[in-house]
Amino acid sequence: MASSLIANALQVNFDSVLGIPENEGMVMMFRALVSTGLSGFLGCPSILYEQELEQFFDTSFVKDNEIICAIQGKFVGIYEDLLAGVFELPTTGLTDVDDVPKDLVYDARSIFSKSGEPVQTSCNKRKMKNEFLLLNDVLAKSVTVKAVSFDAVTHERFLLMTAIHFGLKINWSKILFDILKGMVTKASKQAKGFAAQICALLKSAPNLTMGEAKTFPPLKILTTKTVGTYIAKQKGIDDSHEEDEPVVKKTPMKKGVSKKRPAVPSVDVRTRIC
Numbered sequence: 001m002a003s004s005l006i007a008n009a010l011q012v013n014f015d016s017v018l019g020i021p022e023n024e025g026m027v028m029m030f031r032a033l034v035s036t037g038l039s040g041f042l043g044c045p046s047i048l049y050e051q052e053l054e055q056f057f058d059t060s061f062v063k064d065n066e067i068i069c070a071i072q073g074k075f076v077g078i079y080e081d082l083l084a085g086v087f088e089l090p091t092t093g094l095t096d097v098d099d100v101p102k103d104l105v106y107d108a109r110s111i112f113s114k115s116g117e118p119v120q121t122s123c124n125k126r127k128m129k130n131e132f133l134l135l136n137d138v139l140a141k142s143v144t145v146k147a148v149s150f151d152a153v154t155h156e157r158f159l160l161m162t163a164i165h166f167g168l169k170i171n172w173s174k175i176l177f178d179i180l181k182g183m184v185t186k187a188s189k190q191a192k193g194f195a196a197q198i199c200a201l202l203k204s205a206p207n208l209t210m211g212e213a214k215t216f217p218p219l220k221i222l223t224t225k226t227v228g229t230y231i232a233k234q235k236g237i238d239d240s241h242e243e244d245e246p247v248v249k250k251t252p253m254k255k256g257v258s259k260k261r262p263a264v265p266s267v268d269v270r271t272r273i274c
Contacts, residue, residue: 093169
């Protein structure tokens with residue numbers, strides 16, 4: 001169970017990524033994540049308590065805007081204020097990405113673009129600069145937790161990226177708690193995730209003693225090294241795509257052999273054919 005919850009997850013070591021050398025765009029993107037209030041959430045301790053995590057998803061349900069679960073035979077309640085407090089999340093600001101100003105979205109279409117030509121708000125992520133391509137992956141895997149292809153940037157995620165880039169205030173407390181509620185609602189199509197964050201919430205409960213702890217695989221934690229590998233991989237993909245493009249060769253025109261046709265006798269229009 002725990003392995004499936006972190007299959008696509010990404011954690012961020014902000015102390016490391018904010019010191020990435022010679023890549024101002026990538027550093028600015030991570031600074032934007034810090035400014036928007038997500039550093040505590042994305043950068044929480046990358047520790048898993050597998051047994052407690054499984055019990056959480058097996059037993060949790062929503063009641064009166066609170067998530068109730070049974071861990072080690074004890075009932076534990078998780079509510080929005082607790083989520084905000086543990087991860088120091090903003091509690092005011094946008095709760096609907098459709099409220100992002102259209103002029104900022106218009107500007108973002110060119111700012112995010114790798115070629116400089118405006119991209120659509122729903123597009124293939126490879127049309128974007130590497131820092132925004134990675135931002136899309138972080139949001140898709142660790143924030144919105146969508147069980148879909150990560151190659152496509154959705155309209156909703158593009159608006160969220162725009163809000164983060166331009167420093168708009170976002171009520172992450174409400175947005176993330178609503179996503180968490182969706183994870184434990186049986187009829188919801190929300191994919192399950194937030195593995196490290198749920199473990200941190202459970203560890204904060206005063207009446208629980210957590211069991212065996214395991215760390216996240218290092219490759220799932222964004223550091224200077226893993227981001228460098230990510231950039232190199234994207235460059236390799238870009239180069240291979242360029243090589244795959246068909247080369248149109250000019251075929252020399254062959255001089256045709258001139259063939260004279262026999263002259264057609266003219267017909268006197270005054271001649272009547274009987």
